[in-house]
Amino acid sequence: MDSHIKIEYYLDNFSLSDEAVKVYETLLKKFELNKKIYRGYEVNLKKENSFEELTKTQYLKLITCFLLLSVSLNDVRYYNTALKIGDKVNIELPSVSILDFYEGK
């Protein structure tokens, strides 16, 4: 059994499984707090066990995953964080009519 989680796997294999969504949610929190994501974390995702940060290409994949999550889960937080990752890697994301996300609750 792997002793750590390789983030690359989740960037290359987008999934809406409970396990994958939990990983993506943790990555969202980690980026918001630390402004960076590392390539490997311990199994519980509490601590990184790689000191290598994601490459620009990997950050772009993460943005893609977050945009997909934003629409699938109707959760604007992923779009919000994707925008910030875009700022970090100097990529302007398409503007979205946010009001289309919500029809009022």
Place this chain on the structure above:
Amino acid sequence: MKESRKLKNVALLATSHNVAKAYITRLNKAGFEPNRVILLDRKKRRIFQVAVFKSILKNYSVKEISKKVFKKLTTFTRSNRNELQIDNIGTVLSKVKSKLIQLDVFSTDLNQPTTSILKNVGWNYDKIEINSINDQNLINYLQENVQEDFIIFSGGGILRDSILSIGKRFIHVHPGIVPEVKGADCLLWSALVYEKIGMSSIIMNKGIDTGDIIHTSNFEIPKFEINIESYTLRTLKQTLINFVDPHYRAEHLVVTFKREPNPEKWDTIRQNTKDGRQYYFMHDSILPSVISKFVDSKNNKVQN
């Protein structure tokens, strides 16, 4: 003169923040007065001023420094920092004020020091100097001098375990309905996601907005008659956060005490920390959608 009801087992931690000013005024208007008010005075600002002063005197004689330059270099306040980035703030604030008065949510003009507001309402207060909200000075003071079990928190940072574990119960008003909306910029997220302003009074714990719930309220989003094309995103966001949010928090605090003035009788609801969502600071690209909810539809184009 209306006699106020003392909130016997309650102290207020007052700061220079607008939330504190709104709390003081609104509580007083509703006839409530905390048993004790503790005004926190940040030492850092004065240290900054002394450091600048010493540095200037090293290089120049007092006669060489013009009064204007000297004043500008040695005055640093939180409100100055906001005002530097805002143009025409007066016009925006007057429109905001008139709408909030109409909705009976307005507490007071927030562009005045907390000490003036305390003087206006006639409340005595203890003043203590701190470096931060988690200062050992403050912890010692609360443990040695404050008999009240409940303390109204009015901002100034995130309370750490060191102060939360001294046995006092800190009352906080969060600008979102918990557990659904936790975290940062929640006034804005509530407006966007739930199309309303939500407020929750909670007893703080070491989690972010995860404390036991005392009471929650919803409010309609106010529609301000402002021409938003005349203002930057930054101005509009700062107006909402610093000059609209505090009034709603104060109104909710008063509602909390009106339901039951004795906090010992409050029935609180424990949150499941896994419920709800944690929100983070809103990216500028999303702001226009939110700000448009706070203005009349005819004034709906925000410049970036």
